Amino acid sequence: MIQIQQLKMKIPHSEEELKEKVVKILRIPPKDLLSLTIKRRSLDARKKPELRYVYTVEAEVRREEEVTFRKEQKAQISFLDPSPGYQLPKSGDAPMKSRPVIAGSGPAGLFCGYLLAQQGYRPIILERGEDVDARIKTVDLFWETGKLDRESNVQFGEGGAGTFSDGKLNTSVKDKSGRGRNVLEIFTGHGAPKEILYDNKPHIGTDVLSHVVKQMRQKILSWGGEVWFSAKLTGIRTEKTWQEGRTSPVLTAVEIQHTKTGKQEMLETDTLVLAVGHSARDTFEMLQEEGIVMEAKSFAVGVRVEHPQNLIDHAQYGREAGDYLPAADYKLTAQTEKGRGVYTFCMCPGGYVVNASSEENRLAVNGMSYHKRDGQNANSAVIVTVSPKDFGEESNPLAGMAFQRKLEERAFALAEGKIPVQRFEDFCNNHSSEEGGHFLPQTKGQYRWRNVREIFPKELAEALEEGIRRFDKKLPGFAEKDAVLSAVESRTSSPVRIPRDVDLQSSTRGIYPCGEGAGFAGGIMSAAMDGMKVAEAIIKNKAPAGERP
Template sequence: MIQIQQIKLKIPHTDTELKKKICHILRIRPDELQSFRILKRSLDARRKPELFYVYTVEVSIRQENRLRNRLKKNPSVTMRGSLPSYSYQSSGTKTLSHRPVICGTGPAGLFCGYALAKMGYRPILLERGAAVDERVKEVENFWKTGKLLPESNVQFGEGGAGTFSDGKLNTLIHDPDGRGREVLRIFAEHGASPEILYDSKPHIGTDKLIQVVRSIRTAIQSMGGEFSFRTRLTDILTKDTEDGSRIQAAVSQNTLDPAVTEVLNTEVLVLAIGHSARDTFSMLEKRKFPMEAKSFAVGVRIEHPQKMINQSQYGAVDSGLPAASYKLTANFPNGRSVYTFCMCPGGYVVNASSEPGKLAVNGMSYSGRSGKNANSAVIVTVTPDDYPGDGPLAGVSFQQQLEEAAYRLGEGAVPVQLFQDFCADRPSAGPGQITPQIKGSCHWTNVRSIFPEEISKSLEEGIRDFDRKIPGYARPDAVISAVESRTSSPVRILRGPALESSVQGVYPCGEGAGYAGGITSAAMDGLRIARAISQIYRPFSSTDPA
């Protein structure tokens, strides 16, 4: 195959113009071009308001060999084989006596389950929250009434926390074996836009994610997998062997009827528990699983008019392009890094609480990104040195303290404040020209008082620094909301070279275990864990359900 990089076309343009440009670069007639496939598309806005798309394409032509000598001096053209497809093959030698159990159905759990099911393992997936359609109704009712269901909410339920987000699919993970490409392929196969396969900033949107998650679950079930919703992992039973401690069973409890419990015998348990499973972290600490507190980040959400962001990024309010995004970073002499995270073009701030008396926020966009406001987390790195106390769950305690303060300050609603009042350390009485776009109720107050002063000061300085890059970012009436505390897991469940915990057969996985930082990286880790399992164990072969 022929690969061409750096094909630059002015926006807007047609597929016909792209095809014409390909033929021009290769110096061939249009009828010689058999097919082409876009591998990557990125936006070049360096000459705004004149905007360009830059493509990398894979091309198939007649009599390809005759072009090799002609094109070998062209640095944008390379000859290579097609990218290999991802392999699902079991090479393990130990036969399982029971089906593997996966705890959690966020991206890590779902993709681990998909891979294991595809290889014939018939996994059992436990999820403390509801199936996605019922979960959506419960979350919307929470936003409308304030009635929180601690086991089924924005954090817990089928699809994980990423279901109620922008659905970004970026990752910085090095991907030599194609796990990232396979994740995008599976998403596209199950209903996401094919554009995610080549866009440099792919996203799905929460409305489409709901459909995609449902479709992936159906696929897992069709391959012999089984789902048990409203089922919480409460304990892990182990046994001592000559080689050390090994898992014997997973104990679960029905969240609607706590009297209903089940003991699932298994030799393989995948802990894809998500970053908010605080009670599970406590159980693991009690069971002496090796864990450590890790750095994460806390801060606020900030809202601006989407038109302002479009003007800054595109040089025009209406460019015909999708709602513009941004990514900003600042480093300060105090050693703190302030950066934007999970930016939601045309999106909403959402009440993302999962515990009574505590309040956290997140950002969410629908696939059309058509909301009036852009919002993003502006967050500050915190380390175990910042946490009160010590131990592996010190970061969890720090999160809870901030969330309790946010709940009290907002009187149960999302606390909000104008940026000018945040800087002055005084409560706000109401909005300026920007109306908050929030799922759930909000309460005007003094958000700054939630944080230790060093963090508040860093947030203020960071937002002022970002104003140099996006004019108007530090406008007085920008809306601040809090607390953004669930950016990543505050805990890492340690695993060894074979990706197991110190308890053999237990595989910490994904963002909650401390090994991912978003939808794609969590899904990739799920595939990685499935492969690790398949290299040791053969599938459980009995036709009897275990």
């Protein structure tokens, strides 16, 4: 296999033109190119408005040993040994007494369940929310009327928090194990576009993602797994056992509440994957009562900011995106004079600000876009890190959660349950906006013009204002007076960590904290990869409980 890097192509170009370029670089006749795989594609915007795609490709050619290249091409061309790709561990010997239970069908729980089901472990996935089709209807109704379903909403339900998202699939997690690649391959195997396998900023969009999670569920069912919707983990039962020279609590059963009927049941199991996400506050409270060790952790809070998408396109590309370029994005960071880090997060080109609340009388916002990213506005979170020192009660593991709740209550009260929005100029002057400027917010859920600044403690509001002004130096127009701020962006990551041992189990044996809610991931990709990691730990530890049907 021959790898070629730094292969630059004009925009647009055809697949044929790419092949012609490869053949030319390798100095081989076209018929000797047996296959060509794109491994990576990124956009080079350094010479605006002339943009180029930069590729890394792998070519399979006839008589590879005869291919030669010039000295100056050494950095660009290399010969590769085929990679073994992602490898699952061998199953352990200890028999699993019962079927593994996974709480949560977000990326962490879904990928954990997918691997376990594929390997014959027949997992039972509990999901407090609805299946994705019913969930979409419930969420649409919430956005239209404000009627919140506490169990099935933007945070809860099939596919987890990311179902109503931009579906960005990049991660900063190093991928030596090949898990990340495997996640993308599983996504493409269930309906995601193949570009996600090589784009350096892969993105699916909420419309495609909801289809993909449904397809993955069907596969899990076909392998003998089960997915129980409107089924919430509400308790755990443990017993003390003597292990490794001390008594430790060991899981024996889980308590489940069927949220549509109110029916409770106990299910015996010695394996529970806790993949409940960052918003399962009642579940964190239950776990604290049950004595599961948890720690408060830092996260970030702030506002969501909107600009017209063409302002961002011009700043990043030096021109309109047009038909052949994706809507432009950005990632900005700044340090305030007082030393606070302010940064943009979860940027959604051509997207919508969504009312992402999951508790009564509390309001949180987030961002979402469709696959085409063709909305009029760009939005992203502008957030400031807050640590246990900001929460007030440093010793309480759930203090960060209480801090989030306080901000969300203020946001809810400020605009009577609608999304409070404000022009940036009015935010700086600390008075309510009366109306929008030269463009309007693009939201899912109703909004009202208010003084968003009132939601935040003084120091955080100052940091947000200073951060946005500093971003303007990097992306001109960012601090324009009509930029729209909405709040509160409070669900950026989990407020707790549930520590786990080297074998990925918590202080209570048999419980595997997993994904973002447990503090081991941030975003769809890393949550899915953590789900795979936990599945591997279970597979290594135990043999499947039952025969594959």
